[in-house]
Amino acid sequence: QVQLVQSGAEVKKPGASVKVSCKASGYTFTSYGISWVRQAPGQGLEWMGWISAYNGNTNYAQKLQGRVTMTTDTSTSTAYMELRSLRSDDTAVYYCARLMGDYYGSGIKPYYFDYWGQGTLVTVSS
Amino acid sequence: QSALTQPASVSGSPGQSITISCTGTSSDVGGYNYVSWYQQHPGKAPKLMIYDVSNRPSGVSNRFSGSKSGNTASLTISGLQAEDEADYYCSSYTSSSTQVFGGGTKLTVL
Secondary structure, eight states, X not given: OOEEEEOOOEEEOTTXXXXXXXXXXXXXXXXXXXXXXXXXXXXXXXXXXXXXXXXXXXXXXXXXXXXXXXXXXXXXXXXXXXXOSOOGGGOEEXXXXXXXXXEETTEEEEEEEEEEXXXXXXXEOO | OOOBBOOSEEEXXXXXXXXXXXXXXXXXXXXXXXXXXXXXXXXXXXXXXXXXXXXOOTTSOTTEEEXXXXXXXXXXXXXXXXXXXXXXXXXXXXXXSOEEEBOOEEEEEO
């Protein structure tokens, strides 16, 4: 069965970086993309971007451009999301999700997310 | 990309039907048949309930159905049950090859 298992909770100071991992199993990792979605306390879902596990191409949400980097390690079927220059409003639960969509040469048309990780709480506090 | 618009809350009694709306623009909801819906219970990860406007994944009850008209998509839950009480989010593919979520709707089963 498809599973996405994320790394544990993190506490970071403002200005620091955090790297969250998402280990996939139960499917061919390179046949799909991974999206990252975050949820601030008491707030809604916010799409952060996607990465193709096939070729590493990425597409990030405009508001996070320059601060976020998504990568994959195909040898361990693991996706990573690194967020830099953390601020207090980055405090959130971060989810990875398997991305269903139209996969073409240079990227992905992301249509929906069929499996989700359990979430990783990142707290940014001085 | 602005978030899709959902009502903050809806409620219904057991056995009744409710509908949650999700309004976007011609660059997202209205332009593509790629609207999805997610159910989220407190402290849990979201769960896919509807994809491609009206398709249900295997294992999702047929009490859940989706539709779309113009720039507005809808999720209908019939035969409301206590376990349906949760937050519901819509999401859509956009013309920028990104995804955008709605603000979420809290469903209360009275």
